[in-house]
Structures are given as C-alpha cells and as structure tokens.
Amino acid sequence: MSESLFPTRWANDKPPSLEKFTSDFADDYACAEYLAKKRWKSGFRCPRCGGNRAWRLEARPWVWECQGVLVDDNGARTTTGCRHQTSLIAGTVMHGTHLPLRIWFLAA
Incomplete structure (x- = not known):
C-alpha cells in the first residue's frame, strides 16, 4: 500500500522531547492550566449556574470554584x-485517582 494514502500517525502530531515536556509541564499547576484551556476554550463556564468567573483551588489545582458571578x-x-x-x-x-496530573501527562 502506498505510504501517501496512509500517513503515519505522527506525521503532524509528534510527541515532545522529554526536555520540552518537563519545561511545559513542570508541575500539576501547569498541567491543570493546559487542561483548563482545552476544556474551556472560551473561558470558564460553570456547569451549574453558567457563571464565567472562577478561581483555582490552591490545594487541588485541577478543581475550580465558581465565584457565583456572570459578567x-x-x-x-x-x-x-x-x-x-x-x-x-x-x-x-484521571477522575477519582490520587496520582498527580504530571504523572498522568507523562504516561500519556
């Protein structure tokens, strides 16, 4: 089969080098920020009230709390x-596990 008909999976989606990964995702906060941008492309939106203002919890960077404000x-x-x-x-x-986000990102 022709290689041009079936391009490799990594043709446009190459995994980063280990150095780039460690600089981009230095800690759970960086991983959570990446997830937030992917989940809320237009900014935070509360699933309960529709509010668009929230803050990230200090102890759990993957949890956001709605400020209860819609602007x-x-x-x-x-x-x-x-x-x-x-x-x-x-x-x-990743839901319900106790592994750090960075470990999940590295495994992915």
Missing part, C-alpha cells in the same frame, strides 16, 4: 451565589 459582554454583572466546585478531570480516566 456579560457589556460588563453587566449578575450574582448567582453558586460557589460550585468543578473538576477538570471529571469524566476522564
């Missing part, structure tokens, strides 16, 4: 009082 495009603020915590790893193979 629209005109800058008008609506308070929801939500405070719902959302995990970046919910619904993934």
Whole structure:
C-alpha cells in the first residue's frame, strides 16, 4: 500500500522531547492550566449556574470554584451565589485517582 494514502500517525502530531515536556509541564499547576484551556476554550463556564468567573483551588489545582458571578459582554454583572466546585478531570480516566496530573501527562 502506498505510504501517501496512509500517513503515519505522527506525521503532524509528534510527541515532545522529554526536555520540552518537563519545561511545559513542570508541575500539576501547569498541567491543570493546559487542561483548563482545552476544556474551556472560551473561558470558564460553570456547569451549574453558567457563571464565567472562577478561581483555582490552591490545594487541588485541577478543581475550580465558581465565584457565583456572570459578567456579560457589556460588563453587566449578575450574582448567582453558586460557589460550585468543578473538576477538570471529571469524566476522564484521571477522575477519582490520587496520582498527580504530571504523572498522568507523562504516561500519556
């Protein structure tokens, strides 16, 4: 079979070198930031109230807590009082484990 008909899997998706990986994902905070950008491409959105303001918990960088505030495009603020915590790893193979995110990233 022709190689051009079936390009290799890594043709456009080459894994990074170990040096690049360790600099890009130095700790769980960097891994969580990467996951947040992938999960919320347009910014955080609370699954419970729809709020778009949140902060990351210091002790668990993969968990975000809704501030209970929704700010629209005109800058008008609506308070929801939500405070719902959302995990970046919910619904993934990483959910419910106690391994650091960096270990999961390295394994992937």
